[in-house]
Amino acid sequence: MRNAAAAVAPRGSGRRRGIRTHLPTSPWLFLAPGLLVVGGFSLYPFLSTVAHSFTDARTLRAGRFTGGANYQEMLHDPMFWTGLRNSVLYVLGVVPPLVVLPLLLALLVRRSVPGIAFFRAAFYLPVVASVVVVGLIWVWLLDDRGLINALLEALGFGRARFLSDPWLLLLSAMAVTVWKGLGYYMIIYLAALAQVPRELHEACAVDGAGPVRRFLTVTVPAVRATMVLVAALSAVNAFKVFSEVYLMAGATGGPGGEDTTLVMLVQQAGTGLSGRVGYASALSVVVFVLTLGLMLLVLRANRGEDR
Amino acid sequence: MRRHSRRTPAATAALAACALLLSACGAPDGGGDSDSAAGKVEGQVTFQTWNLKARFQKYFDGVVAEFEKKYPGTKVKWIDQPAEGYPQKLSADAAAGTLPDVVNVSPDLAYPLAKAGLALDIGTAAGKYRGEYLDGAWRSHEMPGLSGVYAFPWYLNTGPMFYNKDLFRKAGLDPAKPPTTYDRLFADALTMARKSDRRIAMLAGAPSIEDFGRYGVRLMDARGTEFTFNEPKGVELLTHYQQLYAAGALDAQALTAVAESAGRKFQQQSVAMNPGSALDLENFKRDAPDLYKNIGITDAVNNTGKANMYVQGLMVSADSKVKPAAVAFAHFVTDRRHQMAFAEQVAVFPSTKGSLDDPYFTKEDGTDATRVRVAAAKSLRTAVNYTPVVLSDQMKTVLRNAVARALQGKQSPKEALDSAVAECNRLLKTG
Numbered sequence: 001m002r003n004a005a006a007a008v009a010p011r012g013s014g015r016r017r018g019i020r021t022h023l024p025t026s027p028w029l030f031l032a033p034g035l036l037v038v039g040g041f042s043l044y045p046f047l048s049t050v051a052h053s054f055t056d057a058r059t060l061r062a063g064r065f066t067g068g069a070n071y072q073e074m075l076h077d078p079m080f081w082t083g084l085r086n087s088v089l090y091v092l093g094v095v096p097p098l099v100v101l102p103l104l105l106a107l108l109v110r111r112s113v114p115g116i117a118f119f120r121a122a123f124y125l126p127v128v129a130s131v132v133v134v135g136l137i138w139v140w141l142l143d144d145r146g147l148i149n150a151l152l153e154a155l156g157f158g159r160a161r162f163l164s165d166p167w168l169l170l171l172s173a174m175a176v177t178v179w180k181g182l183g184y185y186m187i188i189y190l191a192a193l194a195q196v197p198r199e200l201h202e203a204c205a206v207d208g209a210g211p212v213r214r215f216l217t218v219t220v221p222a223v224r225a226t227m228v229l230v231a232a233l234s235a236v237n238a239f240k241v242f243s244e245v246y247l248m249a250g251a252t253g254g255p256g257g258e259d260t261t262l263v264m265l266v267q268q269a270g271t272g273l274s275g276r277v278g279y280a281s282a283l284s285v286v287v288f289v290l291t292l293g294l295m296l297l298v299l300r301a302n303r304g305e306d307r
Numbered sequence: 308m309r310r311h312s313r314r315t316p317a318a319t320a321a322l323a324a325c326a327l328l329l330s331a332c333g334a335p336d337g338g339g340d341s342d343s344a345a346g347k348v349e350g351q352v353t354f355q356t357w358n359l360k361a362r363f364q365k366y367f368d369g370v371v372a373e374f375e376k377k378y379p380g381t382k383v384k385w386i387d388q389p390a391e392g393y394p395q396k397l398s399a400d401a402a403a404g405t406l407p408d409v410v411n412v413s414p415d416l417a418y419p420l421a422k423a424g425l426a427l428d429i430g431t432a433a434g435k436y437r438g439e440y441l442d443g444a445w446r447s448h449e450m451p452g453l454s455g456v457y458a459f460p461w462y463l464n465t466g467p468m469f470y471n472k473d474l475f476r477k478a479g480l481d482p483a484k485p486p487t488t489y490d491r492l493f494a495d496a497l498t499m500a501r502k503s504d505r506r507i508a509m510l511a512g513a514p515s516i517e518d519f520g521r522y523g524v525r526l527m528d529a530r531g532t533e534f535t536f537n538e539p540k541g542v543e544l545l546t547h548y549q550q551l552y553a554a555g556a557l558d559a560q561a562l563t564a565v566a567e568s569a570g571r572k573f574q575q576q577s578v579a580m581n582p583g584s585a586l587d588l589e590n591f592k593r594d595a596p597d598l599y600k601n602i603g604i605t606d607a608v609n610n611t612g613k614a615n616m617y618v619q620g621l622m623v624s625a626d627s628k629v630k631p632a633a634v635a636f637a638h639f640v641t642d643r644r645h646q647m648a649f650a651e652q653v654a655v656f657p658s659t660k661g662s663l664d665d666p667y668f669t670k671e672d673g674t675d676a677t678r679v680r681v682a683a684a685k686s687l688r689t690a691v692n693y694t695p696v697v698l699s700d701q702m703k704t705v706l707r708n709a710v711a712r713a714l715q716g717k718q719s720p721k722e723a724l725d726s727a728v729a730e731c732n733r734l735l736k737t738g
Contacts, residue, residue, distance in 0.1 A: 143560075144577070255563060268704055
């Protein structure tokens with residue numbers, strides 16, 4: 001009996017000692033690879049951009065420190081204000097449809113009826129198509145001699161200058177962005193709708209509420225958090241829009257550059273053999289700050305409503 | 308026994324990892340660094356072209372093989388980059404210090420590289436070859452503010468103007484007499500728009516810096532230190548284009564058009580005239596046979612007596628570790644015999660002295676192709692490259708935006724050009 005007890009005790013105490021010898025810094029060792037990747041590919045480039053924004057660096061020339069000269073130049077650059085206006089308008093024009101329309105689509109495709117799978121796939125198709133391919137297709141459709149103008153003329157209306165009128169061009173790009181994003185946000189809403197308790201709908205129905213009232217009093221409150229998420233995501237992406245406008249408005253950002261967005265401005269200033277890296281970096285920093293502010297604004301709006 | 312068996316795989320893995328590390332390091336790139344382009348022609352030369360492999364693989368493989376045979380001990384590695392994004396690719400290589408030894412450039416691409424000290428001065432390293440090239444072509448790679456010449460001139464091109472005879476006829480314009488002066492061009496353009504009820508435009512592109520040059524506008528001051536295209540003649544040209552735009556004689560999408568979309572408009576026969584090159588004739592025959600039957604060819608109008616010249620060159624990297632071989636190869640590709648062979652494969656023109664006197668460029672055989680070739684070769688004798696090399700992409704954007712504001716009537720032509728010149732000069736000075 002004594003022998004048995006003695007045989008067990010040393011092994012147990014040995015294990016405990018082993019566990020205790022782990023260093024308090026062990027978790028950081030496991031996090032190290034991930035932190036290195038984030039630090040090397042996100043944090044360092046960001047800090048480098050901030051540093052460059054205070055210099056007059058060029059693509060092929062190191063910069064000299066110039067303080068706030070780039071930011072001061074930005075304030076006097078008419079294209080900066082045009083880009084800011086267009087990026088803000090893009091947010092205002094794109095976010096409301098992308099918050100509401102995918103929700104309606106989700107309600108439509110949620111029911112299990114024969115053939116519904118086709119429509120689910122069809123609505124999602126633009127999401128998986130390359131934005132470049134989508135942009136080019138829409139350019140052909142909206143061209144002066146494109147399908148849409150041919151249709152308008154056949155119906156007796158005149159041709160619309162979708163690709164050469166600055167405002168129509170911006171609206172067309174917004175429409176493409178909304179069209180392309182419907183499927184993506186629809187999926188998010190479908191997941192959220194699946195979480196709405198059936199009992200709430202039944203209770204509401206018992207009280208005599210019709211489909212519209214049930215939608216407003218049960219469905220919308222239940223997916224409010226998702227709506228905020230969709231609003232935040234689409235707002236950030238809209239503010240940083242590049243591809244749709246670049247493809248439809250051309251490298252100069254439409255007639256007279258009037259449809260240039262902030263990110264297009266970064267690209268125009270910073271690329272090429274004569275690129276002005278310092279100025280482009282300053283623009284990037286401003287885009288970052290504004291984007292951050294936009295997100296905080298959306299989140300704050302949500303909190304306000306919750307209270 | 309168990310412990311022993313466990314250690315063996317770990318030890319094996321460690322040894323394997325060490326072996327991999329050692330092999331990964333490998334031997335560092337050997338070879339001495341020579342400061343001069345004189346010396347023995349040997350080593351590996353990297354050669355980059357601009358979207359030429361798809362159509363000319365056989366030709367370049369032949370040139371490379373011939374060079375390697377002539378200079379045993381040399382090896383040429385040929386890289387071709389697509390047309391789209393070529394300047395960006397070059398920019399990335401230059402910034403990373405990985406430029407190929409011999410690079411296909413145009414003067415405006417060579418300028419920032421030369422300014423950054425990345426392009427070898429051919430005038431110093433290979434000045435003995437100067438006499439082999441047309442003087443204008445050799446000088447096309449001189450850079451303002453820098454002494455020297457920064458690329459061997461390679462092939463040249465100039466653009467004829469294509470027009471649609473059928474559209475001319477329908478508008479009551481004589482298809483046998485296309486406009487040869489600006490006055491006629493502007494008048495015919497207005498007629499085209501009016502007779503077609505604004506459905507057909509004469510031109511698809513807004514004026515670029517080259518158009519200002521051909522009109523006779525003084526683009527820069529004599530020393531190349533300041534832009535001057537807002538002078539009265541520049542305002543005059545832009546005023547004409549503004550009138551065309553208002554009348555529908557300039558395509559509505561000219562403000563956002565790129566060369567590809569302007570060409571598409573011409574092929575759709577919604578635009579009556581379009582600049583192009585002899586290469587386009589083949590495209591028309593293949594893609595737009597109805598249009599091809601009605602194609603007319605004429606010179607692009609100018610007020611200066613000089614057509615516009617496009618120049619391609621071969622630059623040698625100043626950081627090349629095999630300068631003698633790189634210079635020898637660049638000269639080899641651009642010498643008279645090889646330029647002539649290349650020109651006969653495609654509709655481009657040699658930049659070597661005397662080549663344009665060859666019967667290939669002076670005798671017509673009755674076909675459109677030879678007519679275009681002979682006419683272009685003739686105009687290339689006196690042609691100039693109107694585009695200032697210091698005109699950066701951002702400056703081009705500034706000009707395009709100013710032109711667009713003027714065409715839409717949002718600014719007067721003078722205000723638009725004044726602001727464009729001021730901005731371009733500011734960018735020039737901060738460069």
